[in-house]
Amino acid sequence: MTSAASGADRPTLERRAAILRAAYRVMAREGAQRTPLTKVAEEAGVSKALLLYHFERKDALIVAAFEWALHATAARIREKLAERSDPSAAIDTVIDAVWIGPEANRDYFRFYLDGVDHLTHSPSSEMGAISRPIINGLYHEVIATAAEAGVLTVDDPEAAANTMRAIIEGFFLQWLQTEDWETDHATYREQCRAAVHQIFDRIRI
Secondary structure, three states, X not given: OOHXXXXXXXXXXXXXXXXXXXXXXXXXXXXXXXXXXHHHHHHHOOOHHHHHHHOOOHHHHHHHXXXXXXXXXXXHHHHHHHHHOOHHHHHHHHHHHHOOOHHHHHHHHHHHHHHHXXXXXXXXXXXXXXXXXXXXXXXXXXXXXXXXXXXXXXXXXXXXXXXXXXXXXXHHHHHHOOOOHHHHHHHXXXXXXXXXXXXXXXXXX
């Protein structure tokens, strides 16, 4: 691709990204299935016709926004890991980068659950093909790096990544169901941290 073509494509890519960010914000507040496309277009500052130019169906928009949210989360975690660059602190860095705050986590996980529900009910979408390479792949990378540095003793980084994801998402599910989700956020974060450390400290995976 020439530089001229790249320059011509940039506004289109930026507009698409803006629509995905808007879809995430609105759908996190109101629910993916309950949010009309007109509301997403309004939030993004574009016409509904332009939104449909980028995403022909609402199904495609939900899937793309779900994937965008996963990539954004993985990018934030990698940024935090790069800032600390200490294998012995990798697990804590991941926990802190995931449990960022009550409002942000509530929005993200409500949208995440909507995305999971949508993908598991859509015959044209493969949930695992979207989420596993992004989230499990990141956890696998973190665990394998820590194991190579001698910080963790792990026989199977892939299995360990599955376990780590199950623990983190399990605690988020429990936290979302509490009445005092704002004040309980720190408690569940630390319980999640302790559980992840415990599984690596006591069980050879």
